Amino acid sequence: MPTEPPTPPGSTSPEDGVPNAEAHHAWRAFAYLLSGPLLYGGIGWLLDSWLGTQFLLPVGIVGGMALSLYLIWFRYGTD
Amino acid sequence: MRTMSGNIAILGYGLSAIGPGIGVGLIFAAYINGVARQPEARGMLQPIAFLGFALAEALAIFGLALAFVFR
Amino acid sequence: MSIVALAAESEFEAPGTSTFWQPLIGDGAFAITRASVVILLSVALISWLLLAGTKKMSVVPSRKQAATEVTYDIVRNSVARDIIGSRDFLKFLPMLFSMFVLILVNNLFGIIPPIQYPTMSRLGFPLVLALIVFVVFHVVGFKKHGFIGYWKSLVPSGLPAWIVPLIFFLELVTDLFTRPVTLALRLFGNMFAGHILLVLFITGGEYMLVNGGFGLKIAGAVSFVMAFVMTLFELLVEFLQAYIIVLLSALYIAGALADEH
Numbered sequence: 001m002p003t004e005p006p007t008p009p010g011s012t013s014p015e016d017g018v019p020n021a022e023a024h025h026a027w028r029a030f031a032y033l034l035s036g037p038l039l040y041g042g043i044g045w046l047l048d049s050w051l052g053t054q055f056l057l058p059v060g061i062v063g064g065m066a067l068s069l070y071l072i073w074f075r076y077g078t079d
Numbered sequence: 080m081r082t083m084s085g086n087i088a089i090l091g092y093g094l095s096a097i098g099p100g101i102g103v104g105l106i107f108a109a110y111i112n113g114v115a116r117q118p119e120a121r122g123m124l125q126p127i128a129f130l131g132f133a134l135a136e137a138l139a140i141f142g143l144a145l146a147f148v149f150r
Numbered sequence: 151m152s153i154v155a156l157a158a159e160s161e162f163e164a165p166g167t168s169t170f171w172q173p174l175i176g177d178g179a180f181a182i183t184r185a186s187v188v189i190l191l192s193v194a195l196i197s198w199l200l201l202a203g204t205k206k207m208s209v210v211p212s213r214k215q216a217a218t219e220v221t222y223d224i225v226r227n228s229v230a231r232d233i234i235g236s237r238d239f240l241k242f243l244p245m246l247f248s249m250f251v252l253i254l255v256n257n258l259f260g261i262i263p264p265i266q267y268p269t270m271s272r273l274g275f276p277l278v279l280a281l282i283v284f285v286v287f288h289v290v291g292f293k294k295h296g297f298i299g300y301w302k303s304l305v306p307s308g309l310p311a312w313i314v315p316l317i318f319f320l321e322l323v324t325d326l327f328t329r330p331v332t333l334a335l336r337l338f339g340n341m342f343a344g345h346i347l348l349v350l351f352i353t354g355g356e357y358m359l360v361n362g363g364f365g366l367k368i369a370g371a372v373s374f375v376m377a378f379v380m381t382l383f384e385l386l387v388e389f390l391q392a393y394i395i396v397l398l399s400a401l402y403i404a405g406a407l408a409d410e411h
Contacts, residue, residue: 024405
């Protein structure tokens with residue numbers, strides 16, 4: 001039975017010791033890119049419709065994208 | 080006289096998707112080149128490739144989100 | 151479809167979402183549409199092909215058995231075993247193989263002449279498949295890490311404390327919403343767009359050939375050539391989409407099974 005490489009200490013991403021870890025990283029990074037603007041843009045849009053403002057939706061989209069990029073950098077951009 | 084009707088936001092999204100498409104292609108072309116020349120460099124090049132991909136794709140996703148927002 | 155009456159019309163009806171609604175019996179939500187008949191036909195065809203391919207199995211395979219073995223090996227070796235790992239990939243192999251064969255045959259029906267209707271271009275079918283994968287990979291994660299531990303493993307260690315709730319919601323949304331929805335939408339979008347392209351080129355070419363002046367007749371002929379090229383491209387896309395959906399399902403299952411710290 002082939003052994004999988006052990007999870008290196010201080011690893012910042014799940015699925016680090018798994019075979020094909022790069023494929024996992026790539027698809028997760030893409031999923032973060034989609035979900036960040038979607039979630040925080042959605043929250044911004046809901047707040048907009050409750051409070052009657054106009055600017056919270058773009059703030060949510062950009063903020064969500066910034067958070068996603070930060071998470072991608074934290075998980076996969078540093079070592 | 081026939082007319083065409085539609086939404087210019089989708090046209091704008093289509094145009095704005097050209098840039099990130101080329102950008103991501105260039106990034107991964109460089110990554111493939113680097114790994115092909117020196118396979119041991121794979122671990123070092125990979126974080127850079129992912130970061131570059133994320134930054135280039137971010138603009139494409141902005142375009143997609145805003146195409147729906149400004150319908 | 152108004153293709154038979156097209157020569158008498160003066161307007162060209164561009165394909166849209168109504169091109170896909172083809173009820174055969176009844177109407178409304180419980181109609182028997184062409185998509186349901188085609189998918190039942192595909193299930194019958196797949197069962198017949200697989201049973202015929204494995205009827206008298208020998209170590210030196212006959213041609214039918216070899217063809218079945220090639221398809222099975224793609225899913226078993228290069229997808230399931232390489233990604234999930236050789237320890238517990240056999241549990242998930244039936245689901246992955248069935249999904250692959252079902253999606254591939256249904257996609258191929260989109261370009262085979264008597265049928266020419268990709269059933270995966272109706273959102274309901276990819277949605278159900280994505281839902282099945284969604285349930286499977288979350289249940290696998292729960293059984294491996296326990297109910298609470300599964301959610302705790304979403305946030306990486308080493309983050310500043312004030313950002314942890316934001317990142318947790320982000321991770322939650324990717325695992326619960328983005329992953330299954332993109333799985334379904336990727337397949338649906340590719341099949342939908344490919345079918346619309348083919349219908350546009352073919353009906354547009356026919357319209358231009360029949361009702362046009364000389365220049366438009368040339369454009370109609372070119373449109374038919376483009377339809378042929380797009381059919382070949384659509385063949386490639388169909389194989390690729392079936393492979394990618396199975397690859398991603400295996401990736402999600404492997405991710406849930408991984409020993410996260």
